[in-house]
Amino acid sequence: MNDKTVYILGAGCSANYGYPLAKDFRAVLSEYGDGLSQKPGYTENLVQAAKQIWVIGYSFDPNNRKAMIELLRKSDCEIIIQNRTKEGAEAICEELKPRYDDFAPRLKPFGKPF
Numbered sequence: 001m002n003d004k005t006v007y008i009l010g011a012g013c014s015a016n017y018g019y020p021l022a023k024d025f026r027a028v029l030s031e032y033g034d035g036l037s038q039k040p041g042y043t044e045n046l047v048q049a050a051k052q053i054w055v056i057g058y059s060f061d062p063n064n065r066k067a068m069i070e071l072l073r074k075s076d077c078e079i080i081i082q083n084r085t086k087e088g089a090e091a092i093c094e095e096l097k098p099r100y101d102d103f104a105p106r107l108k109p110f111g112k113p114f
Contacts, residue, residue, distance in 0.1 A: 004051035008068075010058025047075045056082045056114060060092050072103055079103065082110040089113075 047053065053075055058068065072079060083089040089109035097104035 004049060006046050006050040006053045008053065008055045008058060008071075010056065043071065044074050047071055050075055050077050052078050052080065054080045054082060054110075057084070059083075060096060069100060073100075075103075075106075077106065078108060079106050080108050080110050082112070082114055085113045086111045 053072065055068075055072075060068065081089045081092050083092060086109070089111075093107045093109045096107060
């Protein structure tokens, strides 16, 4: 990982929502994801080495956020939240900050929607 930036794409990045690269990368990402199960700890190592993490199109729904929170806790870098709207990114950060004070200071909403 040369630039030490990790991008985590949520369901909001699907081709159905108009994310410009989703159609082109679907097969590649699927193959990559399948290969991760054969590399225990790989994702955690990427996150630990990151200088910046972008979480794009992930809503942090309370029903499925536990694994994401645990992964982000393994980092010590800035975490940029980008959503379909600027207000959406800001709302996610404001909701998470009082609940996860261990990494809340590192959460930054990105002002431009994707």
